[in-house]
Amino acid sequence: MRKLHFIPTLLLAGSAILFLSCGGGGDDNGGDNGGGEPNPIPAPLATTLIFPDNNEECTEGEVINPTQSRVVFEWNDSQNTDSYQVNLRNLNTGSSSLTSSTESSTPIILLRGVPYEWFVVSRANGTSETASSPTWRFFNAGPGISNYAPFPAQAVAPTRGATLSATSSVVLEWSGSDVDNDISSYTVSFGTENPPPALESGITGTSLEVDVQSGNTYFWQVATEDTAGNVTNSEVFVFRVE
Known part of the structure; x- marks a missing residue:
């Protein structure tokens, strides 16, 4: 009787082990x-x-x-994106605005005869990560304008806020653009004061070598002039020399 009682117990234990191994995983x-x-x-x-x-x-x-128009901004759909944010900046005043959209276009009211730059930030629900498009510039058409002023020059080098290793000279580089493609010259202002004093005018290239000293912070600005006499000042750029 002891032997008959022992066999069913082993069978029950084996069944329990088999059940757990088959049904216990997620x-x-x-x-x-x-x-x-x-x-x-x-x-x-x-x-x-x-x-x-x-x-x-x-x-x-x-x-x-006479002073405003409504322009529809357009961009391509991007992957893994639920909404977009249009970042727009008035290049005359430096003021910025944000416009949100769940579509790949949105109308925005602009001032006429004013230069702007814009880029679009892609966003997704459930994550704080974003992605930004390149930045584009344009002139919003205005009444009676036959020749547009140049876009403000952009710093190429040194980059905005850069810290440079100790050196005695630095080559300032910038880029310029104009809807009418009639830029005639540049004037560079440079120094340790903000705003910096004018250093050299009548520059036809887009670079200028300047003398610097270690331990100083320098400010520089570029004025762009076209053949019609329109002049546009860039923002003031800054860098430091160790």
């Missing part, structure tokens, strides 16, 4: 990475801009009044 397709954590939300990718065109005059749009 579902591998449960939306996590196998460790109980949810799958990460993919970061959005940067979009590419379509309109207004870069370094061009924007003649399209609805004229609201």
